[in-house]
Amino acid sequence: xxxxxxxxxxxxxxxxxxxxxxxxxxxxxxxxxxxxxxxxxxxxxxxxxxxxxxxxxxxxxxxxxxxxxxxxxxxxxxxxxxxxxxxxxxxxxxxxxxxxxxxxxxxxxxxxxxxxxxxxxxxxxxxxxxxxxxxxxxxxxxxxxxxxxxxxxxxxxxxxxxxxxxxxxxxxxxxxxxxxxxxxxxxxxxxxxxxxxxxxxxxxxxxxxxxxxxxxxxxxxxxxxxxxxxxxxxxxxxxxxxxxxxxxxxxxxxxxxxxxxx
Amino acid sequence: xxxxxxxxxxxxxxxxxxxxxxxxxxxxxxxxxxxxxxxxxxxxxxxxxxxxxxxxxxxxxxxxxxxxxxxxxxxxxxxxxxxxxxxxxxxxxxxxxxxxxxxxxxxxxxxxxxxxxxxxxxxxxxxxxxxxxxxxxxxxxxxxxxxxxxxxxxxxxxxxxxxxxxxxxxxxxxxxxxxxxxxxxxxxxxxxxxxxxxxxxxxxxxxxxxxxxxxxxxxxxxxxxxxxxxx
Numbered sequence: 001x002x003x004x005x006x007x008x009x010x011x012x013x014x015x016x017x018x019x020x021x022x023x024x025x026x027x028x029x030x031x032x033x034x035x036x037x038x039x040x041x042x043x044x045x046x047x048x049x050x051x052x053x054x055x056x057x058x059x060x061x062x063x064x065x066x067x068x069x070x071x072x073x074x075x076x077x078x079x080x081x082x083x084x085x086x087x088x089x090x091x092x093x094x095x096x097x098x099x100x101x102x103x104x105x106x107x108x109x110x111x112x113x114x115x116x117x118x119x120x121x122x123x124x125x126x127x128x129x130x131x132x133x134x135x136x137x138x139x140x141x142x143x144x145x146x147x148x149x150x151x152x153x154x155x156x157x158x159x160x161x162x163x164x165x166x167x168x169x170x171x172x173x174x175x176x177x178x179x180x181x182x183x184x185x186x187x188x189x190x191x192x193x194x195x196x197x198x199x200x201x202x203x204x205x206x207x208x209x210x211x212x213x214x215x216x217x218x219x220x221x222x223x224x225x226x227x228x229x230x231x232x233x234x235x236x237x238x239x240x241x242x243x244x245x246x247x248x249x250x251x252x253x254x255x256x257x258x259x260x261x262x
Numbered sequence: 263x264x265x266x267x268x269x270x271x272x273x274x275x276x277x278x279x280x281x282x283x284x285x286x287x288x289x290x291x292x293x294x295x296x297x298x299x300x301x302x303x304x305x306x307x308x309x310x311x312x313x314x315x316x317x318x319x320x321x322x323x324x325x326x327x328x329x330x331x332x333x334x335x336x337x338x339x340x341x342x343x344x345x346x347x348x349x350x351x352x353x354x355x356x357x358x359x360x361x362x363x364x365x366x367x368x369x370x371x372x373x374x375x376x377x378x379x380x381x382x383x384x385x386x387x388x389x390x391x392x393x394x395x396x397x398x399x400x401x402x403x404x405x406x407x408x409x410x411x412x413x414x415x416x417x418x419x420x421x422x423x424x425x426x427x428x429x430x431x432x433x434x435x436x437x438x439x440x441x442x443x444x445x446x447x448x449x450x451x452x453x454x455x456x457x458x459x460x461x462x463x464x465x466x467x468x469x470x471x472x473x474x475x476x477x478x479x480x481x482x483x484x485x486x487x488x489x490x491x492x493x
Contacts, residue, residue, distance in 0.1 A: 075452060077451060077452035077453070077454060078451075078452070080454065081451060081454075081456075098454075099454075102454065145352060145434075147434075150435060150449065150452070152449055152452070152453045153449070153452040153453040153454070154452075177434075177436070178351075178352045178434030178435070178436065179434055179435035179436075180434075180435075181430055181435070181448070181452070185430075185431075188329065188431075189329075189351075189434065192329050192330050192333040192351075193333040193334040193335055193339075194329060194332070194333045194334070194349060194351040194352065195352075
């Protein structure tokens, strides 16, 4: 037994040595070819409401192109703040048009690489199924809290307020508003039952509950823009991804999450 | 640097929240800290662990669970509805409840430490002089542990002022009700209104510095006091 235990230990030790050696060699190789590897790699900053489609897009892109991506998710406002303070992002998929526009004004992007990659759809959702549809509940004032994304900076929130304005219930409903910092939080408020109805993105719509589709003529289009940062002009991976984003393959994936594309 | 009306509203609300929470916490934590400082019970470890939980849990976790617990199907929500209060999220008192959890260890621990530092001698001496437990507490423990109470009050207040993650989760951003200073700053940053964010952030920065300065001054003064009287 002791001998067996000893040989086992030794085997483990040998394996460990091999592993460490491999890591060291690998590391030095990576280091030596660092510049080459860098060119095959892009850092993408993505608005957090686009996590699900982006995961599929990245997989599909990496499989087809051989390029690799690092993806950071945050709210568009935070990514914007990080970019103007020198964050190392190559491509930025914003949840709105405002931040890309401001980056353009600051001349941090190339005007040829500025596209609308998705157009969001707004729905009014309730976690419970009642006699009336969510939009009827809204109009007949049969709710105590209405969840929406903060219209001060979230495009879905601005669209929701435009809808309330068109329906002439903006001021009447205002005391019942609860604002999420993002459309995901508006969703959370309704999902946890703390608000009876809420404006969410159609891309988030779960199977349970009831929803009313909002006529897209009632609000300005929720256009989500992507830009290529100037620092990425020589980055093949970033360029390839930006091109891929406009391909039919990418559009199909984006549409499968209930967004429109151009 | 000028504060807007909504900035002022946010500051007033934040001060109101922090004072309410500090007041309630001092009332709740004094017996709890006294018990923790003096008990030999096996419950001491689990209770201490529960009290310290908010120190390690990310505020978003606490906020997320509170949102569910205070919702119509959660235990707190069912209780508050049956009491006729309605649902707590998106209300001032919902924030108070959340902050009570969040700032609990910051109030319990200084008081507990101060009471432990007194030791058993003064309390036993009082008992031999036929002092009742209550008068021992009022005339012996309270004066000797005063620096601990002051630290607890300052820390509880300041920590509630600095609260963000929980309010973001259960607040709903309602002006004069749940829109506290940290949320107002966050909104300004998200809306790219950096000037507004700067102004309020500067106010917070100065506030935090003053609080910590007063706290450390207090501690420096109290150290000698405890040792000369308590031991």
